[in-house]
Amino acid sequence: MITAIIPAAGCGQRMKNKTPKQYLKIADKTILEWSLQEFISHPKIDKIIIAINKNDNFFKTTNLINIKKITTCIGGDSRFDSVYNAMRTIKNEDDNYFVIVHDAARPLFNKKDLNNLLEAKNDSGAILVANINETVKKVINGKIQKTLNRDNLYRALTPQFFKLSLLKKAFENAKNKKINITDESMAVENLGVNPAIIIGDANNIKITTKEDLDYAKELLISS
Numbered sequence: 001m002i003t004a005i006i007p008a009a010g011c012g013q014r015m016k017n018k019t020p021k022q023y024l025k026i027a028d029k030t031i032l033e034w035s036l037q038e039f040i041s042h043p044k045i046d047k048i049i050i051a052i053n054k055n056d057n058f059f060k061t062t063n064l065i066n067i068k069k070i071t072t073c074i075g076g077d078s079r080f081d082s083v084y085n086a087m088r089t090i091k092n093e094d095d096n097y098f099v100i101v102h103d104a105a106r107p108l109f110n111k112k113d114l115n116n117l118l119e120a121k122n123d124s125g126a127i128l129v130a131n132i133n134e135t136v137k138k139v140i141n142g143k144i145q146k147t148l149n150r151d152n153l154y155r156a157l158t159p160q161f162f163k164l165s166l167l168k169k170a171f172e173n174a175k176n177k178k179i180n181i182t183d184e185s186m187a188v189e190n191l192g193v194n195p196a197i198i199i200g201d202a203n204n205i206k207i208t209t210k211e212d213l214d215y216a217k218e219l220l221i222s223s
Contacts, residue, residue: 001046001047003098003099009054035102035106036048040070049086050064121161122196130154131155158183158204
């Protein structure tokens with residue numbers, strides 16, 4: 001059993017738009033709908049849980065409400081809380097139950113990357129990453145300290161794919177220790193577990209700025 005979890009409770013304040021970024025439209029679909037399309041059509045994804053804001057008035061206006069494999073839950077104040085709330089709605093304790101977590105504002109995610117990630121099903125989990133092609137500097141107080149070896153550095157993407165039991169344990173550990181978690185892999189790493197990496201498409205960006213939105217529009221409309 002594989003359930004996709006989509007944290008979609010954020011307001012996207014950096015976009016400076018009254019509409020949360022996941023509900024902005026590209027062509028005839030919202031960014032959220034673009035981000036979900038591969039999960040909706042994939043036969044190995046049994047269920048999709050979308051964590052939405054308690055005051056969300058946008059979700060019901062999308063076509064997603066008509067899709068049987070989709071359910072919603074109330075998200076939290078942070079991405080971490082939204083993913084945690086979604087996991088808590090899953091009552092299955094089977095050790096072979098997996099969850100795959102994807103950002104609501106990554107509409108350029110493709111089927112090939114999803115298939116590659118699902119094939120990496122294992123006990124320690126796996127995530128999509130992208131190579132870093134630029135030179136990376138470590139900076140403290142505005143001063144360059146050193147140049148990092150980018151051969152061992154990657155940009156973390158989503159989806160990220162884990163056993164439900166492992167990810168629940170990792171989130172509960174982070175919650176108890178008050179660790180600020182920025183992605184699922186980080187939570188698992190704090191248990192001493194090392195997830196595998198799958199090199200994904202570098203175009204699989206998270207839309208954060210207007211420039212990101214313009215870039216996504218260009219690629220999606222031309223495809």
